[in-house]
Amino acid sequence: MNKGIKIRKVVKADLDVCVAMGRALNLLHNRANEQRFISVTDLELVQWMERGIANSQAIFLVASDIHDKIIGYVFAEAQDADISMLTGAHMALYDFYVEPEYRRHGVGQALMDGFLEKVGGSGQQVILYTMVSNIEAQHFFKKNGFLASMIEMTRNN
DSSP: OOTTOEEEEOOGGGHHHHHHHHHHHHHHHHHHOTTTSOOOOHHHHHHHHHHHHHOTTEEEEEEEOTTOOEEEEEEEEEEOOBGGGTBOSEEEEEEEEEOGGGTTTTHHHHHHHHHHHHHTTSOOEEEEOOOTTOHHHHHHHHHTTOOOOOOOOOOOO
């Protein structure tokens, strides 16, 4: 792990900060394509994240700095096989967020290392989605062993 960055499991007391980051992530997506990405309320984010905390098959971690300020989080859950998506059982990585002022300082790598350590050598596939326009994230995920496998296309009528 990177010096000074601590990775730990999320606890309920972290939810206010995680919800604020989740809101920022949601706004980023919604502003890019408001017809594709719904806008969620803080209450919906709280309920979704509380479910993640309670789910033994979820990985929900935060990164904090040397002052214990939460500066990023990752949230993923185990999913069953889905014939409609042609996926086997896998870990769905839903959210990966680092506060903008902490990006390119090793926080994202520390979060990814912590996440991959939790996934372990299980052989379980991890699937994530990132916006086509987020080239920086795509490079980061590729650097960490993820391969581009599908492009989602939408049409609004």
